[in-house]
Structure formats: structure tokens, C-alpha cells
Amino acid sequence: MSAEAAAGRPLLSIRDLRTYFHTSDGIARSVDGVSFDIFPGETLAVVGESGCGKSVTAFTIMGLVPVPPGRVEGGEILLGDRDLLKLPESAMRDVRGNDISMVFQEPMTSLNPILTIGRQISEAILRHKDVTKVEARRLSIEMLSRVGIPSPERRADEYPHQLSGGMKQRAMIAMALVCRPRLLIADEPTTALDVTIQSQILDLLNDLREEFEMSVLLITHDLGVVAEVADRVIVMYAGKVVESAGVVDLFERPGHPYTRALFRSLPSLEHRGEALQVIPGNVPNPLDFPSGCRFRTRCPIARPECATTDPQLIEAAPRHLVACPFSSDGGDAQ
Amino acid sequence: MKTFLLRRFLAIVPLILAVTFITQVLLIASPGDYFSTLSESPSMTPERLEFLRAKYHLDTENVFIRYWYWLSGVLTGDFGYSFKYQTSVWSLIGDRILNTLLLAVGALLISWGLAIPLGILSAVKKDSIVDRLAGGLSFVGLSIPSVFFSLLMVLFAAKTGLFPVGGLHDQVYWDFMTPWQKFVDVIWHLFLPATVLGTIGMAQYMRQMRAEMIETLSQDYIRTAKAKGLSLRTVLFRHALGNAINPLITLFGFSFAYLLSGAFITEFVFAWPGMGRLTVDALIIKDEPLVMASIVMVTVMLVAGNLLADILLAAVDPRIRLE
Numbered sequence: 001m002s003a004e005a006a007a008g009r010p011l012l013s014i015r016d017l018r019t020y021f022h023t024s025d026g027i028a029r030s031v032d033g034v035s036f037d038i039f040p041g042e043t044l045a046v047v048g049e050s051g052c053g054k055s056v057t058a059f060t061i062m063g064l065v066p067v068p069p070g071r072v073e074g075g076e077i078l079l080g081d082r083d084l085l086k087l088p089e090s091a092m093r094d095v096r097g098n099d100i101s102m103v104f105q106e107p108m109t110s111l112n113p114i115l116t117i118g119r120q121i122s123e124a125i126l127r128h129k130d131v132t133k134v135e136a137r138r139l140s141i142e143m144l145s146r147v148g149i150p151s152p153e154r155r156a157d158e159y160p161h162q163l164s165g166g167m168k169q170r171a172m173i174a175m176a177l178v179c180r181p182r183l184l185i186a187d188e189p190t191t192a193l194d195v196t197i198q199s200q201i202l203d204l205l206n207d208l209r210e211e212f213e214m215s216v217l218l219i220t221h222d223l224g225v226v227a228e229v230a231d232r233v234i235v236m237y238a239g240k241v242v243e244s245a246g247v248v249d250l251f252e253r254p255g256h257p258y259t260r261a262l263f264r265s266l267p268s269l270e271h272r273g274e275a276l277q278v279i280p281g282n283v284p285n286p287l288d289f290p291s292g293c294r295f296r297t298r299c300p301i302a303r304p305e306c307a308t309t310d311p312q313l314i315e316a317a318p319r320h321l322v323a324c325p326f327s328s329d330g331g332d333a334q
Numbered sequence: 335m336k337t338f339l340l341r342r343f344l345a346i347v348p349l350i351l352a353v354t355f356i357t358q359v360l361l362i363a364s365p366g367d368y369f370s371t372l373s374e375s376p377s378m379t380p381e382r383l384e385f386l387r388a389k390y391h392l393d394t395e396n397v398f399i400r401y402w403y404w405l406s407g408v409l410t411g412d413f414g415y416s417f418k419y420q421t422s423v424w425s426l427i428g429d430r431i432l433n434t435l436l437l438a439v440g441a442l443l444i445s446w447g448l449a450i451p452l453g454i455l456s457a458v459k460k461d462s463i464v465d466r467l468a469g470g471l472s473f474v475g476l477s478i479p480s481v482f483f484s485l486l487m488v489l490f491a492a493k494t495g496l497f498p499v500g501g502l503h504d505q506v507y508w509d510f511m512t513p514w515q516k517f518v519d520v521i522w523h524l525f526l527p528a529t530v531l532g533t534i535g536m537a538q539y540m541r542q543m544r545a546e547m548i549e550t551l552s553q554d555y556i557r558t559a560k561a562k563g564l565s566l567r568t569v570l571f572r573h574a575l576g577n578a579i580n581p582l583i584t585l586f587g588f589s590f591a592y593l594l595s596g597a598f599i600t601e602f603v604f605a606w607p608g609m610g611r612l613t614v615d616a617l618i619i620k621d622e623p624l625v626m627a628s629i630v631m632v633t634v635m636l637v638a639g640n641l642l643a644d645i646l647l648a649a650v651d652p653r654i655r656l657e
């Protein structure tokens with residue numbers, strides 16, 4: 001768990017990352033000063049409400065932010081000694097799908113409808129590894145079988161529309177992992193799937209992470225998923241990281257008022273039957289975030305100072321960062 | 335696939351019956367017949383006129399009888415003789431259809447050969463100077479009436495002498511040319527009419543290609559392809575083009591069919607000996623066997639154009655099964 005995460009150098013270090021979208025309505029500061037590390041072999045979950053910038057963070061790491069309207073305004077993404085943001089596009093293409101892969105939210109539309117599954121997987125191998133087509137095909141079929149797709153030889157020659165949603169997501173995972181990346185970014189990989197299939201896919205990801213010794217950046221808004229697979233958790237709100245902690249720590253002692261609100265909106269075992277508390281108010285518009293602390297408009301413990309000072313991430317406990325100076329002052333009173 | 339083709343092939347029969355029957359109705363409904371114009375000739379006696387009309391079954395206004403005479407001939411493989419040229423209609427149509435096909439293929443090559451790369455370029459470089467230039471060009475292309483453009487081109491050919499003003503090939507030296515020289519000569523004659531005809535559709539196809547490409551490039555699977563580290567070229571041509579071109583293939587079928595049947599103005603301006611002129615000329619003088627055979631031919635080509643599109647579509651998109 002977080003013991004191995006704490007040891008050694010991070011695999012990927014993100015420092016003060018800012019990605020804005022320049023739209024006709026103004027500048028959307030979707031990712032605005034995000035910093036975190038991912039350590040070798042760990043599963044880091046990123047949670048937060050819809051629109052808080054989780055996907056944009058992932059796309060920025062992959063170098064897939066649509067430009068325009070998007071633009072990476074600043075920061076560093078360090079993979080080893082290299083800053084991915086400074087790499088030329090051709091070098092970044094060697095990283096994509098090879099060192100870092102991504103599985104997307106929508107398995108239904110993320111596969112090309114006119115190419116066979118086998119072709120779509122083997123083209124990733126052929127792009128990055130020095131193998132023959134025959135070898136690439138063999139590796140693709142092997143990978144399909146590894147992700148639990150029955151009769152993989154036959155499936156390799158089929159088209160996406162011949163596969164179910166769960167099978168498509170398995171094929172996507174096979175495609176992402178076939179070059180044995182060091183980091184897999186999974187952007188809500190189970191949101192579009194049936195509940196039973198969801199946990200199968202999560203188990204699969206967990207097994208593969210161990211087998212391939214890779215790190216997983218798991219984006220989700222489902223705290224249940226976090227509890228199931230994550231080692232550490234990053235909580236995002238309005239383009240910023242508001243809390244970062246080991247999973248046990250976070251579930252036992254949530255620090256930030258937003259994290260606490262998230263837990264209150266979760267149907268938990270102990271409080272089953274109680275009415276769910278939805279976080280009052282709306283997610284702020286990224287075109288026009290509140291000054292100071294961005295959560296203050298919905299925060300139960302907000303004070304006048306919150307409007308003027310930008311809260312920094314401070315170590316509330318060892319390896320537990322919280323971006324709220326008042327979090328220890330009985331924020332859970334309500 | 336086989337049954338699909340067979341079915342489509344059989345469907346052509348009732349279509350031809352319907353089209354030719356309607357043509358027959360219209361031929362009878364409009365005043366006069368082929369011999370009406372001959373009646374003014376002093377050598378034509380009323381008796382002779384009557385004899386001729388009876389011989390060619392023009393002496394009855396009953397659609398069914400007239401149609402039956404035509405159809406029974408057709409069923410034995412005899413489409414009749416042209417009133418005007420006094421030769422079998424197929425000997426007239428045979429050459430013309432090849433010329434029309436040549437013009438249509440030339441026009442298709444020009445319109446699609448320009449529309450597809452330009453559309454892709456505009457989509458990839460959206461809102462750039464290239465895109466705006468191509469957009470302006472297509473606006474001009476859409477606004478110029480084709481008759482005007484044809485005449486402009488003829489004028490251009492006449493003034494500069496760079497291209498022949500009309501015809502299928504050189505009239506004087508044709509018989510002395512080697513096969514290669516003949517080929518070059520025909521292409522040279524083909525260039526302007528094919529360009530005029532090609533530009534009619536080009537602007538529209540380019541716009542559509544651009545729109546489809548932009549739409550396709552925003553799809554999730556394009557993002558997946560990029561996430562694999564593929565180059566822009568591979569993403570464009572392996573992942574995007576096949577999907578983007580899908581809706582255009584149907585349009586391609588239509589455009590082919592349209593070119594085969596609707597090139598009359600261009601054929602006329604450039605004195606191109608194609609089906610369009612033959613058919614319209616035959617209609618004007620009411621050369622009935624020739625009109626009917628032309629109509630059959632044009633219908634067959636229209637269906638063939640659309641069939642071609644269906645087959646291409648199935649080849650590109652695995653989700654479409656021709657059954």
C-alpha cells in the first residue's frame with residue numbers, strides 16, 4: 001500500500017500544472033495549479049465532481065489537450081528526468097501508448113468502427129516495438145486472452161460493433177497495455193458499464209497492475225471504486241487539488257470540508273437508509289471561479305478570510321495534505 | 335453479397351418497365367410525331383404518310399397498344415431502328431454511351447480528385463488561410479452557373495488556342511494518328527468539358543468532405559488512435575478518412591448517375607458526341623425508338639451508379655452488410 005508508495009522516487013511528478021481553455025465566453029481555468037506524484041506500482045485515484053478538471057489533467061499528461069481552444073499555460077510533468085511538456089511532438093508520440101497509456105471513459109465510441117480489434121491492438125505494438133506483423137498479431141491475441149476475452153483468435157478479426165460494452169472496455173485495456181507501459185491512466189473506465197461488469201473490470205485492472213508492475217492513475221467520481229482499488233487519493237475541486245492522502249487515512253480522517261461533503265453524499269454501510277446529503281450549491285463555472293478558496297461558496301465552515309486568501313496545501317498529518325487552514329476546527333460539526 | 339447484387343439486378347426490370355411506359359405516355363401526349371415534320375415536304379403524299387405511320391405503329395393513340403409493340407420487340411432483343419438515321423438504335427447508342435462514360439469519369443476524377451484532398455486539408459487546417467481560400471473557391475464554384483462557366487471555357491479555348499473548342503477528337507489528322515497520339519488527343523479534348531462538369535459538384539463535395547472530416551476528427555476513437563502514439567498521417571488516413579468518407583460514397587453514386595444523365599448542357603456547348611445530345615435531339619424530332627432505347631440505357635446507368643456506391647460502402651464499412 002502507501003508504504004511502497006512512500007519509498008523511492010516518483011514515477012511521474014506533476015508540478016503546478018495549469019491548462020486553460022480559451023473559449024469565446026472567456027478563459028476556462030480547468031486545471032489551475034495542480035501538483036501531485038505517482039509512485040511506481042501504486043494506484044492513485046483522482047476523485048471530484050463532474051467538471052472539476054480530472055479528464056483535462058489526464059489529457060494534459062498524455063499531451064492530448066485539443067489546441068485550440070486548450071493551452072497548457074505552465075507547470076511541469078516529469079517522467080524520470082524528462083519534462084513531457086518540453087518534449088517535441090515526435091518524442092511525445094514515442095511516450096504515448098508506450099510509457100504512458102490511457103483507457104477512456106466511453107468504451108462504446110473509443111474504438112474505431114471500421115478496423116478490426118486485432119488490427120487496432122497490433123498497430124500500437126508495431127508503432128513502438130520492433131516486431132513483425134505476425135508477431136504483433138500473436139501478441140495482440142495473447143493480450144486479448146489475458147484481459148479475459150474468450151476465443152481471442154476469433155475476436156481479433158471482429159469489429160467493435162460485434163463486441164459488448166464490457167468486452168470493448170477489455171479490448172481497450174488490452175490495447176493500452178500491449179506495450180507494457182509504466183503508467184496507465186484510466187479515466188472513469190467503468191462509468192459506462194453495468195455494475196457487475198464494473199467490478200470485473202476493476203479487478204482486472206488491479207491484477208494487471210501487479211502483473212505488469214505498472215502504476216495506475218484512476219480517475220473516478222465513485223468513492224466506492226476508490227475504496228476498492230486505490231492506494232492513495234487526490235481530491236480535486238474546481239481545477240485544484242484540495243486534499244491528498246493514503247486511502248485509509250482519507251476515509252478515516254477526511255480533512256477538507258469538500259471531501260467530508262463528498263463522504264456525506266455517499267451511501268455508506270453504517271448510514272444505510274438515511275437520506276443522502278447532496279452537496280448544496282453548484283459546481284462553480286470554470287470561466288468564473290470564486291476568489292480565494294473556490295469551495296467557500298458551498299462550504300459549511302467558510303469565513304470572511306476565505307474570500308481573500310488562496311488556501312495552500314499544508315501537511316495536516318504525515319503524507320496527508322489538505323488545502324484548508326480551518327479544517328481542524330470542527331468542520332465536521334454539521 | 336451475391337443475393338444482394340442479384341436482387342438489385344432484378345429490381346431494375348420493373349423500374350425500366352415503369353420508366354419506359356411513362357416515356358411512351360408522354361410521347362403520345364405531346365402533339366405531333368416524327369412524320370409530322372416530314373409532311374411539309376412536297377414529295378410526301380398523304381397516302382405515303384399514312385403508310386409510314388401504320389408501318390411504325392404510330393397510327394394509334396392507345397398507349398397500351400403502342401407500348402406493347404415496343405415491348406414485344408424488346409423482348410426478342412430488337413430495340414428497333416432510328417427513324418432518322420435508319421440504323422439500329424444500338425449502333426447509335428454504342429459509341430455515344432462510351433463518350434458519355436468517358437466524360438463522366440473525367441469529370442468525376444477532377445471533382446473528387448480535388449474535393450477530397452482539399453476537404454481534408456481544410457478540415458485539418460480549420461480556420462487557417464488554406465481553409466478560407468478553399469471556402470472562398472467553393473463559394474465561387476457554387477455560385478457560377480454552369481452554362482456561363484462552359485461558355486467562359488470555350489472562349490478561353492478559342493482565345494488562347496491551348497485547348498480545342500469542342501468535339502471528341504481532331505477531325506483532320508485523326509486517321510493518321512498512332513494509338514498513343516489518339517489517346518492524348520482525346521484526353522486533350524476531354525479536359526475542358528470534364529473540368530466544367532467536374533466543378534459543378536466539386537464545391538459541394540469539398541464542403542461535405544470538410545464537414546465530415548471535422549466531425550470525424552472530434553470522435554473518441556481518433557483520440558484513442560492519438561493516445562497510441564500514432565503519427566498525424568496515420569491517424570488521418572487510417573483512422574479518420576475511412577469513417578469520414580462514408581457519407582460521401584452515397585453522394586458519389588448519385589454524382590456518377592447525375593453525370594451520366596445530366597451532362598447535356600456541357601455536351602452541347604463543347605459539341606461532345608454523348609448520350610445527352612443524342613437523347614435530346616431524338617426527343618425533339620420524336621425519333622421514338624431512339625428515345626426509348628436511350629431512356630433504358632440512362633436508367634441502367636443510374637442504377638449502376640448507385641449500385642457502385644453500395645458496393646463501395648460495404649467495402650469501407652464493416653457494419654454495412656449487403657444482404
Ligand SMILES: Nc1ncnc2c1ncn2[C@@H]1O[C@H](COP(=O)(O)OP(=O)(O)OP(=O)(O)O)[C@@H](O)[C@H]1O
Nearest residue numbers: 021028030049050051052053054055056057069286
Ligand atoms: N474542449 C474544451 N473546450 C472548452 N472547455 C473545456 C474543454 N474540455 C474541457 N473543458 C472544460 O474543462 C472543465 C473540466 O473538464 P473535465 O472534462 O476535466 O471534467 P471532469 O472532472 O473529467 O468531469 P467528468 O467527471 O464529467 O468527466 C469543464 O468544466 C469544461 O468546461
Ligand SMILES: [Mg+2]
Nearest residue numbers: 054055056187
Ligand atoms: Mg472526465
